[in-house]
Amino acid sequence: EADIYQTPRYLVIGTGKKITLECSQTMGHDKMYWYQQDPGMELHLIHYSYGVNSTEKGDLSSESTVSRIRTEHFPLTLESARPSHTSQYLCASSGLGGGRQGGVNEKLFFGSGTQLSVL
Amino acid sequence: RKEVEQDPGPFNVPEGATVAFNCTYSNSASQSFFWYRQDCRKEPKLLMSVYSSGNEDGRFTAQLNRASQYISLLIRDSKLSDSATYLCVVKGGFQKLVFGTGTRLLVSP
Numbered sequence: 001e002a003d004i005y006q007t008p009r010y011l012v013i014g015t016g017k018k019i020t021l022e023c024s025q026t027m028g029h030d031k032m033y034w035y036q037q038d039p040g041m042e043l044h045l046i047h048y049s050y051g052v053n054s055t056e057k058g059d060l061s062s063e064s065t066v067s068r069i070r071t072e073h074f075p076l077t078l079e080s081a082r083p084s085h086t087s088q089y090l091c092a093s094s095g096l097g098g099g100r101q102g103g104v105n106e107k108l109f110f111g112s113g114t115q116l117s118v119l
Numbered sequence: 120r121k122e123v124e125q126d127p128g129p130f131n132v133p134e135g136a137t138v139a140f141n142c143t144y145s146n147s148a149s150q151s152f153f154w155y156r157q158d159c160r161k162e163p164k165l166l167m168s169v170y171s172s173g174n175e176d177g178r179f180t181a182q183l184n185r186a187s188q189y190i191s192l193l194i195r196d197s198k199l200s201d202s203a204t205y206l207c208v209v210k211g212g213f214q215k216l217v218f219g220t221g222t223r224l225l226v227s228p
Binding site for chain 2: 033059090107109111
């Protein structure tokens, strides 16, 4: 089983609130990712990081921001939540850990996700 | 055209049936390929990697056809517990993973 954790599991919040979705992994993975997924739809990469102090925007434009101050922690923040942000947010990590580069068959491990509903 | 394409299904099959899914990818420089399984309202979990020579894990067989740019997943002797969405994942340039929309499988008694 993968050791990657997301909190909260469910979040219902009003428009305009600032929220932070937490993601932590204890595998020492260098790479971490945030995906957004609507019901019955594919996963869309919104942010990724290849290591501490590295963050990049993904393929899907997102109003969220991320930070990577520690290897194990990759929080996602929405400064002002809107109903259009309602979705499931999945955090993932990959790598061999210990700062080593992963190979081409490096596997992705997902957290349980945060289901966000903005009213 | 999407970078990774799958038939969304659903594929409705009886228990014990053999079912196969295909997935096509557009980037010929893609390096690695995976099948993930996602249960309803759950996170995706790795089912198996897909190797150039093809690989088998119990009732599951994955194959890669680089010339035609598709990968396949074959499930033999389907179980009720196989009901899920199967995601095709391709690692392309810059080590980025691209997910297909998934193929939904429903196995009935």
